[in-house]
Amino acid sequence: MTAVIGKRERILEAAIELFNRWGFTKTSLDEIARAAHIAKSTIYYYFPSKENLFIVAIEEKAEEFFCNLYTAIDASERFEDKLSCFLRLPITCIFENMPLLAMTMQQIPPDYFTDLLEKRNEYRQRMNELLAEIMDYGKSQGIINEKINSEHFSEMINDWFIMGDYWNKGDNKNKILKRLERDHNLMVQLLLYGILKRDTTQKVEEKKRIKG
Amino acid sequence: MTAVIGKRERILEAAIELFNRWGFTKTSLDEIARAAHIAKSTIYYYFPSKENLFIVAIEEKAEEFFCNLYTAIDASERFEDKLSCFLRLPITCIFENMPLLAMTMQQIPPDYFTDLLEKRNEYRQRMNELLAEIMDYGKSQGIINEKINSEHFSEMINDWFIMGDYWNKGDNKNKILKRLERDHNLMVQLLLYGILKRDTTQKVEEKKRIKG
Amino acid sequence: MTAVIGKRERILEAAIELFNRWGFTKTSLDEIARAAHIAKSTIYYYFPSKENLFIVAIEEKAEEFFCNLYTAIDASERFEDKLSCFLRLPITCIFENMPLLAMTMQQIPPDYFTDLLEKRNEYRQRMNELLAEIMDYGKSQGIINEKINSEHFSEMINDWFIMGDYWNKGDNKNKILKRLERDHNLMVQLLLYGILKRDTTQKVEEKKRIKG
Amino acid sequence: MTAVIGKRERILEAAIELFNRWGFTKTSLDEIARAAHIAKSTIYYYFPSKENLFIVAIEEKAEEFFCNLYTAIDASERFEDKLSCFLRLPITCIFENMPLLAMTMQQIPPDYFTDLLEKRNEYRQRMNELLAEIMDYGKSQGIINEKINSEHFSEMINDWFIMGDYWNKGDNKNKILKRLERDHNLMVQLLLYGILKRDTTQKVEEKKRIKG
């Protein structure tokens, strides 16, 4: 039976639930212990620190998320559906596991700990690669404009739409501002194509080509 | 002379700096006092509580930000430039005042206090109104497709690009998921226009029109 | 062996000693911890709050006191001795545990907490019932004037002699003043009987009967 | 006009009101200043410390009280009425100025300050002298049993009924316990006279005389 779940599982379950609801700092180990119906010190038998417990909790959810994402994208045949999956699922996932993943994957510089920062970078990387793959697929289908640099595009989309990360501490201000500039132009173009009247589209397009 | 800055200013300055670097919970009043070279209790002479100090700090920066934003948008003549300002400035501002404003304006459910939540909603509201105005301006210029609902569009852009807010606690899950769905379709359209090969654009466009 | 007393006991002991000496507000948890030779936070392991510690300390002493009182009164055969016990023991006890019990049982409006107020009312109740029983015993022995209302008499004696309680916040001023009036007359009578010359006693007695 | 009251008066007024309502420790100078519509530091212009302000406030009320008491007692002709005044007025006064005077005149050892203790002793002294005078008056009228020691009796009545003071720190435990014993016997006698059936009174009286 699954009636008797291991204590480690009980702890993780409670931790995810509470971190989600209250965030890292506002969740105490006392509360987790109470919710898991175990003694507080038992947590230290399974996890070396509160930090670590938090990261393990995130890993758990992240793996689950990526697993779903890969499956869904593989299952869709058409480029548009793959792209749609890529955009829809993260938001849905974050919505359901907020703010746990939000803290990892959104524009919050996780002040707290280096390990978490690393995790986040890892996830960003995987997201970038995934979107780049989708783009390449679109190109191979002859739908996507080959001139668009897949990697560059993926980075920007992830930064703007999904997991904004202009604040990675390592980079210096100038470098970031330059990238903001670059991405910004691309972003405005994307938006313009979507909202301009069709007949004016051409002109704007040309204008931008001259600029960019 | 302003050579000698008032202590209130010194406190606010230090608070903004530290809240930005470490976040609310991880910044202690001791640190702020040390940084401002005043006694900790002096903080309580000027601000009734840590919470209040945080909110005042945010207000300070937010007013400054909106002021800049309005000025820049008014200064630009063409629709595209106005839109460009609207997209560029918030990011720049957040980048410079992270996570202070980030906490107000990004996808972080501020667990801590109602006052902050209200502030955030106020700021969202102002951002929505501003973008809607820009869109209407675009329409009046004959550039923007009249069929696009300015308000609806503004909400979505702000949620996705600028100040994501799918987690406003009042709303129930179903309502939010429905809106996610709606926005998602619009978002995919916007993207597709930007990256598809020109000759395929028409077909996709038609397909979407039938769907939407 | 009881050579090593539990820490909870050590804390309670120190708390009783210090609360007794300095009162609630003027006794700090630091002092209690120092006196009990434990870390301040250990107090919080055993007691949820300073308030609670205070109340537990009082309960401890109060139970002990009531136990002694019941025993002593049961042990005395004659009505006079029972009454004597009732009057002597509380004072002795309060003297030895002042102001701990004094705060519960004397004329101090305990501004601090409702729980304490409740405790005090409970103790008053028990004192009233006890004295009423003694009075009834005196009547059953044919010593006490049946016309004296045992309950009314007990209330008054407790208010004046033992656990004054004219300030119970619930009651309104008028009600209290009326009761003061009533009790006062009875009190003057009691005194007069004790100090007047025997031959004048009769007149005063008659006069009061007419009045009361 | 009395429209413009001096600031000193305003402070005292507010202090009395607030000390009465909240007690010494729970009343802050901030509150007093706010209530008196003056700056906090102004209090220090008129009173050297919070302690001193408290004592002056008590003096104010105490003088008023004694003045009323003297007048009322002088105004009554008969011994019984004088005694009645003596018993009634303190309670009424304390009831109206609780816990300010209660703190001075009841069984609360004022942990806080020596000055207050001295004040209290002074007031006790005055009360004792007053009651002794009344007793002597009763004797001169031929109503009161000459065998009763006026001073001794006054002390006891004040301790039991009015301003209990068995805890005067100077005295040692043995001395106090001896006095408790002495007073207790007298107290039981007084009570017995008041509640015994008339015909049994004689016997008890005799019994006590043998004992005491």
Add this chain to the structure above:
DNA sequence: TATGAATGAGTCTTCATTCAT
């Protein structure tokens, strides 16, 4: 494997008091 007991370092907050003006 699991935990009850214990703690040190830190948190926000209060408040009587001082002092320059």
Add this chain to the structure above:
DNA sequence: TATGAATGAAGACTCATTCAT
């Protein structure tokens, strides 16, 4: 005479972590 500004010391309470068993 009056006060705004400033502060040090203390207070209750929290919490991640350790350790003996």
